[in-house]
Amino acid sequence: MSFKIDRGLFQYDLTDHHAVLGIPVDADFEQIRKRYLQIARRLHPDSCAATTPEEKQLANQLLSKIVNPAYEQFSKERNRAEHLVVLREMSKRLAQKPTTVELKSKLAQKLAQASNIEHFYQTSLHQLAAKQYENFEQVFDIIGTLSELNLVYLMRKGASSIQQPKPVTPITPNPHPTSQPTPIPQPSSAVEQYYRRAQACMENSNFVQARIELQDALKLEPNNSSCHSLMGFLYLKQNQVTMAKVHINKALQLNPQEPMALKAKKLLNQATQTSSTKSASVPQPSPGKANNGGSGLFGGLFGGKKK
Numbered sequence: 001m002s003f004k005i006d007r008g009l010f011q012y013d014l015t016d017h018h019a020v021l022g023i024p025v026d027a028d029f030e031q032i033r034k035r036y037l038q039i040a041r042r043l044h045p046d047s048c049a050a051t052t053p054e055e056k057q058l059a060n061q062l063l064s065k066i067v068n069p070a071y072e073q074f075s076k077e078r079n080r081a082e083h084l085v086v087l088r089e090m091s092k093r094l095a096q097k098p099t100t101v102e103l104k105s106k107l108a109q110k111l112a113q114a115s116n117i118e119h120f121y122q123t124s125l126h127q128l129a130a131k132q133y134e135n136f137e138q139v140f141d142i143i144g145t146l147s148e149l150n151l152v153y154l155m156r157k158g159a160s161s162i163q164q165p166k167p168v169t170p171i172t173p174n175p176h177p178t179s180q181p182t183p184i185p186q187p188s189s190a191v192e193q194y195y196r197r198a199q200a201c202m203e204n205s206n207f208v209q210a211r212i213e214l215q216d217a218l219k220l221e222p223n224n225s226s227c228h229s230l231m232g233f234l235y236l237k238q239n240q241v242t243m244a245k246v247h248i249n250k251a252l253q254l255n256p257q258e259p260m261a262l263k264a265k266k267l268l269n270q271a272t273q274t275s276s277t278k279s280a281s282v283p284q285p286s287p288g289k290a291n292n293g294g295s296g297l298f299g300g301l302f303g304g305k306k307k
Helices: 008-012 017-021 029-043 053-075 079-095 104-111 117-130 134-159 188-203 207-220 225-239 241-255 260-281
Strands: none
Touching: 008 079, 008 117, 008 207, 017 029, 017 053, 017 134, 017 260, 029 104, 029 260, 053 104, 079 134, 079 207, 079 241, 104 134, 104 241, 188 207, 207 225, 225 241, 225 260, 241 260
16 A cells, blocks of 8 residues: 655655544644544554454554554654744745645645634645544545645644744843943854764765754754855755755854855755756666765765765
């Protein structure tokens, strides 16, 4: 059975984990945990209501290949924060180009016109979630419809529908003026350390640890353009184009002259153009030969080791 979904947010190269679990995009972690346990009980081999070996096998595949990965994305704070950043940026993009959105389900089309957006969205979502994993043959159709509802909701509500990180408390200025000029604030030493460790990890092709370092840095300084630039480049190295776009665009939004973001943007455009024509102009690699993540377009930015 194919696990490919090309509706709703999935069509934008984004895995809609909220749709997989049947939860609203503004769900808190306690809601997510309860919903996951409910689905797991329905699909787990020890408690599954399936009557045939084929159905039991399908239930187990649904649990292991889509449900568990979705919950893992939310159960780790770093990953959850990262996913919310992506959804916020996606909602801004959708709001700017609403006419380009393609909707197949009648529910999503009605939500696009509904006057009471919140009520219609929540009611429709809960009705679909209640039967989401009852009939295994309809699971992916329901997930697609849920994702279309999420897409329309984000498009109409905008970034306000996604939980925003708490802003850093500003330092109260001194009410008494002094003759000394105000120094230009410098990045915190902690963020610099995270950034440099991430660079070192990338030079050694340790992309997982590099991402962790940058996520920790962005938790301290969510608007650090250098960290967003490096994160965007990291995702480019791993061919995760959507995530790369989010961080590169965020970096340029914060600092239009950010050097690494400008380089990464150029590489992103080259990679996009290359991917659209490579089937006609580039010979296929030999079977079993791994792709060299440190070469080609991305190998020269740091001059580091090849993957």
